[in-house]
Amino acid sequence: MTGVTVGVDLGGTKIQAVVIRDQAVVATSRARTPRSGDPADVIAALAASATRTVEEAGVSADELGAVGVGAPGAVDVVAGVVVGAANVPGLEDRVEVGPLLSSALGGVPVVVANDADASVVGEHRRGAGMPYRNLLGVWVGTGVGGGLILEGELWRGRGAAGELGHVVVEADGRPCTCGRRGCLEAYSGRVGWERRTRKLVKEGQKTRLLKIMEERGSDRLTSGVYARAIEERDHLACKLVDEAAWALGIVLASVQNLLDLEAIVVGGGLGDRLGQPFLDQVVGEMTPRLFVRRDPPAVLPSELHDLAGAVGAAVLAGG
């Protein structure tokens, strides 16, 4: 009996969990991220997600060998500590997610990793990146995250590598949530889009975006709202896509000129929704900016989609 491993991807809105046995996903579950702002509630929700998913897999709790957690923010992987996960209420400061979750689960070993890192590990070991030893994962969602696999191993630098979303596209370009200007995610992330949309609407640009948002009963411009507007060929939405592809193309070409990777896997909430047509546009912007054009990197859509982070977290925990 080999036992099972749980992987949990802790996001700003949801907690996605998977159970892995013999390298296969045997159960999944999803819960809402607590909004109370109390770290203990987040830990309890993670523990409940793990327990419930193991039950759904039809295995007993004592078969659970280890848990991997992917979390936003900076992660001290040795200590299992998450620092500054700004969009998870309660995790804005410093929380010992690993030790706390481990004791909530009766001592099961817990491994904590950055969510973008976990996702690229997921795609590399169980998804679109499997044929490659050197690849970049690009997660286009709320912001833009990145994860690097070099020579088959996750590249963490001194712990802060992979901040693809804050590679500079335009020196004094659009304001970014990080306080700087011209960062990739100001052009290619959902929050950057929302900011830009509201600004342009205020300036009088016509768009169906806010109408679609209202029709959906939402107060946020979600990926779904943008996807719908793009289907309707809303001018502003299409322009945002063009600009996002332009910015991503520039950054991916620069990364490729520096690292000469084999493959780039593109996923994330917005990336998955926009799909292959968006990838084609990104490749169209990237290719003319490659220094060596003979052998461009394969640019592939995510295969694991919103399970990438949870699967990768489980892999990092040995699953």
Place this chain on the structure above:
Amino acid sequence: MTGVTVGVDLGGTKIQAVVIRDQAVVATSRARTPRSGDPADVIAALAASATRTVEEAGVSADELGAVGVGAPGAVDVVAGVVVGAANVPGLEDRVEVGPLLSSALGGVPVVVANDADASVVGEHRRGAGMPYRNLLGVWVGTGVGGGLILEGELWRGRGAAGELGHVVVEADGRPCTCGRRGCLEAYSGRVGWERRTRKLVKEGQKTRLLKIMEERGSDRLTSGVYARAIEERDHLACKLVDEAAWALGIVLASVQNLLDLEAIVVGGGLGDRLGQPFLDQVVGEMTPRLFVRRDPPAVLPSELHDLAGAVGAAVLAGG
């Protein structure tokens, strides 16, 4: 008797050779790169450089264990082939530098590497980069070259990594010699400066640069001409320095945000000449663009200066 290793750095204007014994440089020599356009002349000049430097070291030819060559252009390190070294007359196409030089030297093993790669190996193993396992070498000269050491090893990607000079700074910025626009080296390399200077002079900008060039009896705006003009606080020359530091700061911040390196070593003909004040300016442009500011990379001047490439080539050949 351990024997000696020769390292040769083949540049567009000069051939720099060193002899290494017991990890120390025991002789150096410098010769002009042949202008005939015949590959055989380049090989003969490399062989002569190696032989003469060994003689200068006072060792007999049969003590020469191996030769390392750093060359511009794309290098197939397995075959010892140099492709498209545009600024070395005779090496514009494909030349089997390794095999040809080896047979010119009576069968001594020859290792060929890209010159930017060789230089970062030199600084990492024998220069400013010695305390670090993860560093970027930035060579600001005719163009801008880059070399990466990751986990103590030279990072070549699939053979074309390190093209830092063609990382995009401005999407539709200055024209680059590579045919694209907005590349780093259009702002921070000597040829980019020369192009920009001539354009601005044509547009009527006042500068002492062309005068200094004439006074030196040159028809090119060399690093020395720029260094002199900067000493005189020539407005145009100082503006070029500011813009070069700005462009380098942006690119180095982006690389750091992606890779989270320990150190960045800056050298090259122009970089060495501009020295610490320029480095301080680059750091000033880089720092505010770092995503994690707590622990910035060490930014250091080259220690080996114009010997970095030759020393690194020798190291790659086992010296």
